[in-house]
Amino acid sequence: MKGKAGYIFPMILFASLAVGLLVLTLTQFQSSNRLKYQHLNDYQAAFNIAYSALVEVLADIQSRQWSNRSFKSGPKDRSENLFGGSYNLRVEDHASVEFMFNVKVRVKFKEKSHLFYWRMQYNPSLLDFTNLFIPVYYEEYGDPANAPSDIDSIVDEIIQKRNDNLPKVEEIADRLRTGDTVKEALEVVGIDPGGVNQADLPRPGIETIAMPPINLPLKPVSGLVSAVDPAANHVIKAFRFGIEVSALTPEQKELLDALAELLHDRPDTRIVLRGHTDAVGDSAYNMQLSIERAQSVADYLSGEGIPSSRMTVRGYGETQPIASNDTDAGKAKNRRVEFVLKEDP
Amino acid sequence: MQNTGGIMRRNAFTMVELIVVIALASLFSIVVFRMFSGSTTSQKAAMADLSMQSRVLTTQNRVIRMIREGTDFLLPEIGEPSSALFFADFKGDVQVLYQLKDAALSESTGKELYKLMHYRVKVENFDIGNPVYDPDQSALVADHIRNISFLVTSANSVNVTASFASEKRDFQTMFEAGLQNTGGIQ
Numbered sequence: 277m278k279g280k281a282g283y284i285f286p287m288i289l290f291a292s293l294a295v296g297l298l299v300l301t302l303t304q305f306q307s308s309n310r311l312k313y314q315h316l317n318d319y320q321a322a323f324n325i326a327y328s329a330l331v332e333v334l335a336d337i338q339s340r341q342w343s344n345r346s347f348k349s350g351p352k353d354r355s356e357n358l359f360g361g362s363y364n365l366r367v368e369d370h371a372s373v374e375f376m377f378n379v380k381v382r383v384k385f386k387e388k389s390h391l392f393y394w395r396m397q398y399n400p401s402l403l404d405f406t407n408l409f410i411p412v413y414y415e416e417y418g419d420p421a422n423a424p425s426d427i428d429s430i431v432d433e434i435i436q437k438r439n440d441n442l443p444k445v446e447e448i449a450d451r452l453r454t455g456d457t458v459k460e461a462l463e464v465v466g467i468d469p470g471g472v473n474q475a476d477l478p479r480p481g482i483e484t485i486a487m488p489p490i491n492l493p494l495k496p497v498s499g500l501v502s503a504v505d506p507a508a509n510h511v512i513k514a515f516r517f518g519i520e521v522s523a524l525t526p527e528q529k530e531l532l533d534a535l536a537e538l539l540h541d542r543p544d545t546r547i548v549l550r551g552h553t554d555a556v557g558d559s560a561y562n563m564q565l566s567i568e569r570a571q572s573v574a575d576y577l578s579g580e581g582i583p584s585s586r587m588t589v590r591g592y593g594e595t596q597p598i599a600s601n602d603t604d605a606g607k608a609k610n611r612r613v614e615f616v617l618k619e620d621p
Numbered sequence: 622m623q624n625t626g627g628i629m630r631r632n633a634f635t636m637v638e639l640i641v642v643i644a645l646a647s648l649f650s651i652v653v654f655r656m657f658s659g660s661t662t663s664q665k666a667a668m669a670d671l672s673m674q675s676r677v678l679t680t681q682n683r684v685i686r687m688i689r690e691g692t693d694f695l696l697p698e699i700g701e702p703s704s705a706l707f708f709a710d711f712k713g714d715v716q717v718l719y720q721l722k723d724a725a726l727s728e729s730t731g732k733e734l735y736k737l738m739h740y741r742v743k744v745e746n747f748d749i750g751n752p753v754y755d756p757d758q759s760a761l762v763a764d765h766i767r768n769i770s771f772l773v774t775s776a777n778s779v780n781v782t783a784s785f786a787s788e789k790r791d792f793q794t795m796f797e798a799g800l801q802n803t804g805g806i807q
Contacts, residue, residue, distance in 0.1 A: 290646050294653050320682060323689075434712055438692075441713025441744040448715055448742070448749060449695040449707075458705045458719070461696055465707075465717060465742045466752030473720035473735045473768065474704035479697070 318386055325361050326381040326392040329354075333367050333379055334396075334405055342375065342398055361385035371428065375400060378428060395431055455479075524572055532573065535615065536580035548588045548616040549573050554607035555594045567591030570613050666789075673765070673787050677794050680737065680763035684781060687716060687739060687762075688798040694773045706771040706779065708800070715742040718771070723764055730788045737762040737769060737783075767791065 337345050346352050351368035363383045370376035379394040396405050448464065455461045459475040462468075469475045524532070539545060551570030553562040570589045578584055599606035634642075690710040697703035705719035720735035727734045741758040767784040774780050777800040785792040 286642050287645055287649075291649065294650070298653070298657065317678075317682075319686070437745070438711060438713035444744050444747065444749070445693075445695075445709045445713055445715060448744070448747075449693075449709070451749065452696045452707055453698065455696075458703060461705065461707060462717070462719060464749075464752065465715060465740070465747075466754040467717065467719065467740055468754065471722035471724075472705070473722065477704070479703070480701055 318388060319390070321359065322361065322383040322385040322388070322390045323392065325358050325363050325383045325385065326390070328358060329356070329363050329365050329381050330379050330392075330394055333365070337398065342400060347377065370395075373397075378431070380427070393427065393431060395435065524576060529576065532576050533580065536577055536582055539577070539582050539586065546586045546588070546618045547577075547582075548590060548618065550614040550616065551589070551591045552596055552598075552610055552612050552614070553594050554610040555597065555601035556607065559593055563591055563593035565591075566593050569611075573613050669787055670790065673785060673790065673792050676763060676765060677783070677785055677792050680766075680783065680785075681781075681794055681796050683762050684718065684737075685796070685798045687718070688779060689801045691716065691800040693800070694776070694779065697771065697773055699773050699775065702770050702772045704768070704770065714744050716740070717742065718762065718769075720766060720769055723766075726764060730786070732767065732786050732788075734764070734786060735766045735768070736764045737766050 340346065347367045347369060351366055354365045356363060356365075361384055363381050365382075366378075366380045368378055370378060375398045377396050377398070379396060381392045381394075383390050383392065398405055451464045452461045455464065456478055457476055458472065458479075459469040462472060462475065539547065549570040551566035551568070553566045553569075555562075567589065568591075570591060574584070574587050574589050577587060594601070594610070597606075597610045598612070599609040601607055601610060688706075688708065690712075691708040692711055693709045694706070695709060695715065696705070696707040705717065707715060707717050710716050717738075717740040719738055719740070721738050723734045723736045739760045739762045743755065743758060763785075765785045765787060767786045769781065769783040772780040772782070774797070779798050780795070781798060782795045783793070785794075
């Protein structure tokens, strides 16, 4: 027994050493990858914190109204912990422009600091904001309250430069959009399109919605008339009106435009306008209404350049129904103006 | 004296003991080595996957960060997919993301692969009649790219679909990136 105990110890030593090394290698491998991911996402997390802080500022302005904003009397600072990091925020009015303000957020996340800067403009009529995000200041900065005082003027310069560049950018944009391929677009900015993926692929046209042709139920008068022998001395077209109404609707006017065109084309044609009503109400009143209906058509045609000498207006009141006055549908048919075209030889 | 004799016997290993220990140890190390080498093959594959995943994530973060600087998309237009993206940024410069063929990687992997390139047009000194490429303004964003498609979905957001490929595996990512700048500011 004593002899065997002699090699059990070195064996155990060796085995535990091997297992230990293996475990160590695996943990190192895992932790190095985890670190890699964390590093990648740190900036994103910092931005999320800053953006959340900004949104809170905006919500605060919205709820209090601009005139009661918290930073009205001077710069407002705030520090808080959020999403596993912390931020210091300073919001202040722009030095000279009304409704403009700066939001500076210093975010500390996992021992790294980022300073985010937003130049915001409140639009009082839309109750909305426009902003310019200046993502330049990634360097280490302390509390934004102690941020370099020239940071605002640097931002002013950037905005000025952007405004100066704007016409040129628009010109570039126009050139880019007129190109048919990525190749042409790259050439606009001086990039050699050789070896570029899908450079020659034609740009897909923006899809447009094909509208079906408009099929108005309106029958063109000229079509009706030309189908009739010009020697025939009259064509009647029903032209209905609502109860008590003699005014023309847009659809009726469109039909009359076509009629006026027809009359212009046939200068020898004269037209008789015959007004009718349904049997509702006083017959004397209906006689007057029928004349008014025919007259409103004549006035319109006259406005379209048809001389009144070529038009005759007549009212027949309720005396010539074309349908039963006992039903609404029949009455609607009776409220009408007929056109009688007379082709002089 | 008894003790001394005992110690002397315990301190020394016999030749047989040593041979047995060495034999067992080498047997054990062979077993461990075989286990380890078996796991390294799968580790290598896992490592390759992880590095591709981290490449995809890095690319995504970089692109989001670049687009965040933008103020307006210039090309493609809304609803139009494109292999390149042109946008104006907060400084009034024009930034371009496009894919350039990676000849070396394409050859070694046997797949057609591209590099995602970033180019900044310094508008201030830019002559539209005579555009000159400035290599200093060009940077590599990502490699191992099979294809990237930019689809501008609204005035300030773009949908990016990117596929990556290594020798053995393909990866795909799709994400939305938004301009941080809305509206004009004067």
